[in-house]
Structure formats: C-alpha cells, structure tokens
Amino acid sequence: MAKIDITRTELVWPGKYNEDGTRKEVPRVSLPFQVIETINESRATREAEKQRQPSLFDIWEGKEGETFEDGWKNKLIWGDNLLVMGSLREKFAGKIDLIYIDPPFATGADFSFTTQIGDSDLEITKDQSIIEEKAYRDTWGAGIESYLTMMLERLSLLRELLSDTGSLLVHCDWHVGFLLRCLLEEQFGSDHFLNEIIWYYYNKFQGNVNHFAANHDLIFWYRKGENYYFTPQKEKRLEGKVRQIKRMWDKEKGAIVNVKGPDGKVLYQETDERAVDDVWRISMLQPADRTENVGFPTQKPEAMLRRILEAATSQGALVADFFCGSGTTLAVAEKLGHRWIGCDLSRFAIHTTRKRLLGIKDCKPFEILNLGKYERQYWQGVTFGDKGKSITEQALYEYLAFILKLYGAQPLVGLTHLHGKQGKAMVHIGAADAPVTIDEINAAVAECVQVRQTELHVLGWEWEMGLYDLMVAEAKKQGVRLLLLQIPREVMEQQAVDKGDIQFFELAYLEVDIGRPAKLSMTVTLKDFVIPNTELIPEEVRSKVKKWSDYIDYWAVDWHFQNDTFMQDWVTYRTRKNRKLALTSDPHTYDRKGHYRVLVKVVDIFGNDTSQAFDVEVQ
Numbered sequence: 202m203a204k205i206d207i208t209r210t211e212l213v214w215p216g217k218y219n220e221d222g223t224r225k226e227v228p229r230v231s232l233p234f235q236v237i238e239t240i241n242e243s244r245a246t247r248e249a250e251k252q253r254q255p256s257l258f259d260i261w262e263g264k265e266g267e268t269f270e271d272g273w274k275n276k277l278i279w280g281d282n283l284l285v286m287g288s289l290r291e292k293f294a295g296k297i298d299l300i301y302i303d304p305p306f307a308t309g310a311d312f313s314f315t316t317q318i319g320d321s322d323l324e325i326t327k328d329q330s331i332i333e334e335k336a337y338r339d340t341w342g343a344g345i346e347s348y349l350t351m352m353l354e355r356l357s358l359l360r361e362l363l364s365d366t367g368s369l370l371v372h373c374d375w376h377v378g379f380l381l382r383c384l385l386e387e388q389f390g391s392d393h394f395l396n397e398i399i400w401y402y403y404n405k406f407q408g409n410v411n412h413f414a415a416n417h418d419l420i421f422w423y424r425k426g427e428n429y430y431f432t433p434q435k436e437k438r439l440e441g442k443v444r445q446i447k448r449m450w451d452k453e454k455g456a457i458v459n460v461k462g463p464d465g466k467v468l469y470q471e472t473d474e475r476a477v478d479d480v481w482r483i484s485m486l487q488p489a490d491r492t493e494n495v496g497f498p499t500q501k502p503e504a505m506l507r508r509i510l511e512a513a514t515s516q517g518a519l520v521a522d523f524f525c526g527s528g529t530t531l532a533v534a535e536k537l538g539h540r541w542i543g544c545d546l547s548r549f550a551i552h553t554t555r556k557r558l559l560g561i562k563d564c565k566p567f568e569i570l571n572l573g574k575y576e577r578q579y580w581q582g583v584t585f586g587d588k589g590k591s592i593t594e595q596a597l598y599e600y601l602a603f604i605l606k607l608y609g610a611q612p613l614v615g616l617t618h619l620h621g622k623q624g625k626a627m628v629h630i631g632a633a634d635a636p637v638t639i640d641e642i643n644a645a646v647a648e649c650v651q652v653r654q655t656e657l658h659v660l661g662w663e664w665e666m667g668l669y670d671l672m673v674a675e676a677k678k679q680g681v682r683l684l685l686l687q688i689p690r691e692v693m694e695q696q697a698v699d700k701g702d703i704q705f706f707e708l709a710y711l712e713v714d715i716g717r718p719a720k721l722s723m724t725v726t727l728k729d730f731v732i733p734n735t736e737l738i739p740e741e742v743r744s745k746v747k748k749w750s751d752y753i754d755y756w757a758v759d760w761h762f763q764n765d766t767f768m769q770d771w772v773t774y775r776t777r778k779n780r781k782l783a784l785t786s787d788p789h790t791y792d793r794k795g796h797y798r799v800l801v802k803v804v805d806i807f808g809n810d811t812s813q814a815f816d817v818e819v820q
C-alpha cells in the first residue's frame with residue numbers, strides 16, 4: 202500500500218483512504234426527484250403552477266422561487282440522504298441556512314415504532330392492541346469504520362449545501378461524540394467551531410447501571426463561513442427571582458464591567474431569567490405524553506429544536522434535517538414560519554412526519570418527493586453492475602438472484618418470465634426501474650399455464666395502476682393462484698438485508714362507495730380494505746386486528762386526479778390521541794359536470810401505501 206501523506210491531525214480508519222494513498226471520493230450523484238404527493242395545496246394554486254411550469258409533475262424541476270409568495274413549497278423527501286443531498290446540490294448548494302441532524306448514534310440497537318391497532322385508545326386496551334415495527338436500524342455489522350465512512354460522506358455534502366452564513370448542528374451522544382467531533386473539525390475547521398451544547402435530560406429514568414447514569418446528549422455547532430446568525434436566548438431561573446449586580450459589556454475595555462449609578466455605586470437588579478449557556482436543561486419526552494410524543498423512537502423535544510432555530514436562524518430561513526425521523530425539526534420550522542426540507546429513508550418516519558405536519562394548524566403546502574426508479578437504478582448499478590451504467594445480463598441475473606434469495610426462492614433457468622420457485626409457487630420479479638405491467642403479469646401467468654404450474658407470485662417495486670383484483674380473478678380462471686407482492690425499499694438498505702428484516706407485503710385493494718349527496722357533489726366511503734391473503738401477515742398482528750378498517754392508519758382523496766402527482770384534497774388519520782377513523786369523506790363539490798378520476802390513497806399500519814383510481818361521472 203502506498204504511503205498516506207497525513208499533513209494534519211485527523212482521524213483515520215481502515216477504508217478512509219484508497220490503496221494508492223489518495224482520499225476516497227464522496228459519491229456525488231444527481232438524480233431527478235419525483236413529486237409523489239402534494240399536501241395542503243389549493244387546487245387553484247396547483248392549476249396556476251401547472252400553467253407556469255407545465256412539466257412540474259411528476260419530475261420536480263425546481264423552478265419555484267425562494268419565498269412562499271413566489272411558489273416555494275416545503276419538501277419531505279423519502280430516500281437515502283446521500284443520494285438525496287447529492288441530487289439537491291444542483292439547486293441548493295450554498296442555499297440552506299441551517300441544518301440540524303440527529304443521525305443514528307451507532308448504539309448497536311434497532312429502533313422500533315409502536316403502532317396502536319384499531320379505534321380504542323391506549324388506556325382501555327393497554328398494550329394488547331400495540332404492534333411493533335422496526336423504524337430504523339443502528340447496527341454497524343462492518344464495524345465503526347462503516348459508520349464513520351457513512352458520516353464523513355454526509356458531512357461533506359451537508360457543508361456544500363450550507364449557505365455562507367449557514368450553521369450545522371450535529372446531535373449525538375457518548376457513543377460517537379468524540380469521533381464525530383474529529384470529522385467535523387476536518388470538514389469545517391476548528392476555527393469554525395461554535396459550541397458543544399450539552400442537552401441534559403434530567404427526567405430520563407435509567408435503572409440498572411453500575412456507574413453514573415448517562416443523562417445528556419451532545420450537539421456540536423459549526424458555522425460554514427465567517428458570519429453566522431446568533432440571537433442570545435433567555436430562560437427562567439430554576440431558583441426563581443435573584444438579586445444580582447447589573448453588568449454589561451464594555452466595548453472599549455473588551456470586558457464585562459459592573460454598571461454603576463450616578464453616585465458611583467454598583468447597581469443591582471432583580472431577575473428571574475438567565476442567559477442560556479451551553480448546558481440545556483430540557484426534559485425528555487415522556488412515553489405517556491400524548492400532545493407531542495408521536496411514538497417515534499428517539500424523537501427529540503420541540504423545545505430543543507425551537508431554541509436552536511430561534512438562536513441560529515433569521516426570519517424566512519431555509520432549514521433542513523436530513524435524518525428527520527418523526528419530523529421534529531420540520532414541525533418547529535413550520536411553526537416558526539421558516540422554509541424547510543426534510544429527508545429520511547424509513548417509511549414510518551415519512552408517514553409519521555406527514556401526519557405530524559398535517560396536525561399543525563394552517564400548515565403550509567408541502568410536497569413529498571422521492572428519487573423513485575432513479576434511486577433503484579443507481580442501487581442496481583452500484584450493487585450488481587458497473588456504477589450506474591446500463592445493466593448487463595450478468596448484473597441482471599445477479600439482481601434477480603438477490604431478490605429471489607430475499608424471498609426464499611430458488612432461481613430457475615430456461616424459462617422466459619418465471620425467474621424462480623418458492624415451494625410450489627413460481628416467482629416473477631419486476632424490473633427495478635419500471636412498473637410491473639398488466640401484460641407482463643399476463644405473460645407470466647401464460648407461462649405458468651404452459652409449464653403446468655398453478656401458483657404464481659409476482660414481486661414488483663411499482664405497478665401499472667390498479668385492477669389487481671381483476672387480474673387475480675382472471676388468473677384464477679386459468680387455474681393459477683396469483684399473488685402480487687411489493688418489494689420493500691429496505692431491500693436497498695444493507696443493514697436491513699443483513700438483519701433479515703425484509704418483508705414482502707401483498708398488494709391490497711380497496712372497495713369504495715361513491716355517494717352523491719347533492720348536485721355536483723360527491724363523497725367516498727371505504728367499504729373494504731382487502732389484503733387478499735392475510736395468512737402472510739404475522740399472527741401476532743392478525744390476532745389483534747378485529748375488523749378490516751383496523752389495518753388503516755390514514756386515508757386521503759384526490760378529487761380530480763390527473764394521472765400525475767397525488768394531490769391530497771381531503772384526509773383523515775388516526776393519532777395517538779384520537780384513534781377514531783372516519784370511513785366516509787366530507788362531501789366535495791365540483792365546479793362543473795363531467796368525467797373525473799378520483800384517487801383514494803390508504804396508508805396501512807405497516808406504513809405501506811395503496812392507491813386506487815375510480816372514474817366517476819359528475820352530474
């Protein structure tokens with residue numbers, strides 16, 4: 202191995218440098234974003250936007266202005282922040298005013314998200330109605346080196362996104378605090394360090410430790426450039442009012458001096474406030490708290506984020522959190538009137554954040570984006586082929602073999618549409634970068650018939666819209682039991698794969714009633730949410746579900762779906778506080794008669810989306 206030329210104090214680990222002694226490059230990819238949902242946007246605004254930017258949907262063009270008046274929409278992005286930040290660079294390099302991140306702390310643990318099932322609230326049913334889903338993983342099988350590489354890559358991109366007056370705040374604890382500080386020094390320079398804030402959570406109970414309980418986290422604050430925003434903060438004194446000598450900063454002396462009266466005597470003042478220093482005594486969220494606690498593991502208190510944003514941003518700032526979890530930073534930014542961008546790779550995080558923001562009074566419109574097929578294409582290229590280039594036959598074979606293995610199936614050779622076999626079922630796998638089409642399913646069913654097989658499982662990332670129940674019925678007529686299963690995003694997460702956390706969910710479908718309460722008006726009533734083969738759902742969950750609607754956590758309607766982005770016009774959802782779910786929408790009144798496409802979207806308790814379009818005639 203070539204000699205590595207270390208020219209300054211830095212943290213090194215196996216894998217930080219290439220064999221030839223050069224620094225490993227941070228992957229900087231730029232992929233197009235797709236807008237998958239817009240929320241709280243009025244139809245009039247949307248129509249106007251469409252006129253202004255005809256190709257806005259589904260690919261995000263980023264032509265909007267930088268203020269709400271100029272069309273800015275806040276953004277919640279589902280995906281790996283490495284690719285997301287890389288893809289944001291084109292429009293946002295040097296534009297973000299404050300970034301707070303609360304990444305995994307390398308605790309070696311997995312974090313679960315608890316979901317209640319059904320309408321009853323916590324007190325009544327105790328934990329009988331609760332299921333646990335893995336929200337995210339913080340295990341680094343390949344060792345702390347892989348964690349450090351992950352963080353160094355992200356810190357480098359974060360720095361590029363910050364404006365010249367921007368600030369980065371990195372939240373961590375004793376597990377990696379000492380290491381992250383070194384990485385931050387390397388990226389930002391020790392002269393750009395501002396604070397090591399101690400968040401002291403005095404109310405966290407920790408039993409069973411044979412040393413002092415660890416009751417604080419660390420937040421490192423760095424500025425990007427020479428200038429930055431800081432507004433000193435005040436807090437109430439624990440001891441109540443105190444009498445103290447009045448002091449002030451003397452510019453000429455460059456020191457703090459006592460203030461004196463005309464008689465030359467020191468002046469005293471009474472106050473119950475103190476200037477906030479770098480030790481923050483802010484209570485940890487309590488499990489029983491149902492106003493702020495949304496049940497997301499490692500959720501941080503809003504009071505802490507509020508203090509950060511109030512101290513380190515100016516009005517109208519653009520704030521981002523690329524490990525947003527339950528969306529605490531975004532919720533606080535929203536309440537303070539800032540613009541925001543959030544990102545997370547967990548579907549529970551994105552769903553929890555969406556609901557949390559919706560619960561904020563007068564929450565401004567926001568959109569949910571992802572990198573969709575481009576992210577999968579990139580992953581496929583990097584994992585099986587030649588970085589991002591078009592996929593070779595060998596790489597395709599490896600891709601199929603990988604998914605088959607995760608599904609517990611064996612590869613098959615010599616057939617065209619049937620890629621594998623699991624028990625007595627034949628398996629077809631959809632491409633990573635295209636929806637599974639109805640023709641594709643028909644071809645696989647036909648091949649099944651040809652080779653005299655009676656069960657077919659089709660696994661796909663995306664699907665040509667609708668008609669699953671009809672397809673299943675059609676296959677049945679040909680003597681084939683057809684199951685359509687979703688390939689989950691976690692397949693692209695090494696940690697989830699290593700842990701065996703990959704669950705393939707069957708596509709569900711909806712039965713609805715369209716009501717016509719008055720002329721030009723319409724309601725949607727959910728009649729059934731069908732998960733075709735419930736035996737695929739773990740028994741511990743199935744046993745807690747009493748009726749079909751218990752599977753539903755959230756549903757929404759786009760009254761005038763235009764085959765592009767789902768626009769949420771009406772929505773209802775369960776919260777920890779309010780478990781009831783309306784099954785009939787409010788009426789919607791159309792401006793004029795005509796043919797409309799209504800899209801109904803359900804998010805179930807597993808965090809999966811099911812969308813179904815219904816064509817309706819409005820009289």
Ligand SMILES: C[S@@+](CC[C@H](N)C(=O)[O-])C[C@H]1O[C@@H](n2cnc3c(N)ncnc32)[C@H](O)[C@@H]1O
Binds near residue numbers: 525
């Ligand atoms: C400690 S939690 C953040 C909690 C958040 N501060 C809150 O108040 O709810 C860390 C989050 O980072 C997300 N995460 C981990 N790796 C990620 C990655 N590569 N890209 C995007 N999000 C990631 C996890 O899914 C998790 O939701």
